[in-house]
Structures are given as C-alpha cells and as structure tokens.
Amino acid sequence: MTFQLTKMERADPLFLKLKAHYEQKLANLRAMNDNDNSPDMTASTRGRIKECKLFLSLDQDQPVIE
Numbered sequence: 034m035t036f037q038l039t040k041m042e043r044a045d046p047l048f049l050k051l052k053a054h055y056e057q058k059l060a061n062l063r064a065m066n067d068n069d070n071s072p073d074m075t076a077s078t079r080g081r082i083k084e085c086k087l088f089l090s091l092d093q094d095q096p097v098i099e
Contacts, residue, residue: 037091038091038092043091055088056089059082059085059086062078065078066082
C-alpha cells in the first residue's frame, strides 16, 4: 500500500508545522541515540527514529511504501 501527499497538501500550514515538530523530534532522538544506552533502549530509539523519518518522507515526490 502506498500513501502520498499532493504538493498542495505538503504546502498546508498544518503539515509544515508537523514537519517542523518531527524534524526537532528526530534531532532529539538522534542525540539520545548517541548516548550509552542499553540494547533495548537503543533498539527502541532507532524504531522511533525510523517512524520520524517515515513521516518526514511524506514531503518527497515518490510514494511511501509501508
């Protein structure tokens, strides 16, 4: 299944606000991942990073494959 936003949807103020939020969240998670964490915490953080990147990929022209 693919999901793609139109150019108009990507220019919507709500999407832009969410994108800024996820970019900040991604930066915070990457900083957390640089710490010395347990393997479980590292795996959890990496999963959360992947979810942020998936959301941010909605800003691209190619479809996102889930």
